[in-house]
Amino acid sequence: MHKEDFRKLLQLQREGKTSREKDRLIARIWEQIYAEQAPFNWQETPEGEVKSNIRKKAQARIQKEGLRSYPFWPNLVKVAAVVLLMLTGGGAAWHLSSSQSPDVRLVVKSTDATQRAKITLPDGSMVQLNVNTSLTYPEEFEDDLRRVSLEGEAFFEVQRDTERPFLVSSAGLETKVLGTSFNVNAYKGKEEMVTVKSGKVQVSAHERPEKRLLLLPDEAAVMDGSTTALLKQPYDADKVIGWKSGKLDFDMVPFDEVLAILEQYYHVPITLKNYQKGSCMIKAAYQNNGLTFILSGLQLLVDFEYEKQADDRIVITYKSCKKSQSSMPM
Incomplete structure (x- = not known):
C-alpha cells in the first residue's frame, strides 16, 4: 500500500x-x-x-x-489524528513516535474551527492552541529531550531546562529551545513561520538540518512551502500572537482590514465583493468566540451577506455601511 x-x-x-x-x-x-x-x-x-x-x-x-x-x-x-498528521505533515508525527520507547503513550490535543485550548505539558510548559490545530506529545518526556509535534498554530511558553532541549516538529521545520516563548504557525499547505516573543530559538528545515537560524525577540523564520527556502526577518511578535487574546478591538478600522484580521486569526480564506476601499469604518469590540460569532456582530454595523463555500472559503457580499456604529463589546 x-x-x-x-x-x-x-x-x-x-x-x-x-x-x-x-x-x-x-x-x-x-x-x-x-x-x-x-x-x-x-x-x-x-x-x-x-x-x-x-x-x-x-x-x-x-x-x-x-x-x-x-x-x-x-x-x-x-491517536488517529497522529496518523493523519504523520502522513500529511511531512513526517513530523512519525519522527515523534519513532523517537519514543514503545511503552510511552502519546497524547493528542486538537481544536476545530471554533475552538482554542490551553495545555500544560508534562514538564510544566504551557501551550495555547489556535483554531484547527493538533498537538501531539508523550505522557512523559524523555530524560534528555522534550519533543512535541504540531500541525496548525500554537504559542509556547517553555520551562527552562538546560539538560533537556525542547523541540517542536512541524511539517517542514524543527524549532529548538531551552526555555523561552515563541509562536509556531504551521498550517497545512501554507508557509511556516516561527516568531520569537522572548529568549532565543533555533530553527532548521527538516530537509536541510545543517542550515540553522538563531532567532531573538521580534524576529521570525519563514519557510516558503514551494521553495523550502528558510529566511530570517524582523517581525512584531505581539501582532503575530494577537490571536491569543480573548477580545478583538477595532477602533475605526476599515471593514476590509477587519476581514483581513479575521482571515489571519481564524485561518479561513475570506473574499469580499462589491466593496470600495474606505467605504465603512468599524469601531467595535468582540469576544474572540469564533468567526461566525464575530461576523454576526459585524452585521449589526454593516449590511452584508456571507456564504461558506465547499472549500471552507467565505464569500462576503457587501451592500452598505449602516450609520449607527457601536463601540460596545459583545
Whole structure:
C-alpha cells in the first residue's frame, strides 16, 4: 500500500466508511508503526509485501509476548489524528513516535474551527492552541529531550531546562529551545513561520538540518512551502500572537482590514465583493468566540451577506455601511 492510499483509507475510517476488514488492516499497520518495528517505504513497497510483512511481524510479536491480535486497538481511535498528521505533515508525527520507547503513550490535543485550548505539558510548559490545530506529545518526556509535534498554530511558553532541549516538529521545520516563548504557525499547505516573543530559538528545515537560524525577540523564520527556502526577518511578535487574546478591538478600522484580521486569526480564506476601499469604518469590540460569532456582530454595523463555500472559503457580499456604529463589546 502506498502512503497516499493509506492516508485515504484513514480518511474513510474517520468518516465511518470502512468495513471491519479494512479497520483490521489499519489496526495492523498502525500497530507496526506504534510498536516501532521496521518502517516501510510507502512510496516504493507494493501493498502485498507491506501486508505480508505486517502479518509476519505482528504474529511473531503475538507468539513471543502472548498478546492478543490487536493489543493497541483501544488507543488507535484516540491517536488517529497522529496518523493523519504523520502522513500529511511531512513526517513530523512519525519522527515523534519513532523517537519514543514503545511503552510511552502519546497524547493528542486538537481544536476545530471554533475552538482554542490551553495545555500544560508534562514538564510544566504551557501551550495555547489556535483554531484547527493538533498537538501531539508523550505522557512523559524523555530524560534528555522534550519533543512535541504540531500541525496548525500554537504559542509556547517553555520551562527552562538546560539538560533537556525542547523541540517542536512541524511539517517542514524543527524549532529548538531551552526555555523561552515563541509562536509556531504551521498550517497545512501554507508557509511556516516561527516568531520569537522572548529568549532565543533555533530553527532548521527538516530537509536541510545543517542550515540553522538563531532567532531573538521580534524576529521570525519563514519557510516558503514551494521553495523550502528558510529566511530570517524582523517581525512584531505581539501582532503575530494577537490571536491569543480573548477580545478583538477595532477602533475605526476599515471593514476590509477587519476581514483581513479575521482571515489571519481564524485561518479561513475570506473574499469580499462589491466593496470600495474606505467605504465603512468599524469601531467595535468582540469576544474572540469564533468567526461566525464575530461576523454576526459585524452585521449589526454593516449590511452584508456571507456564504461558506465547499472549500471552507467565505464569500462576503457587501451592500452598505449602516450609520449607527457601536463601540460596545459583545
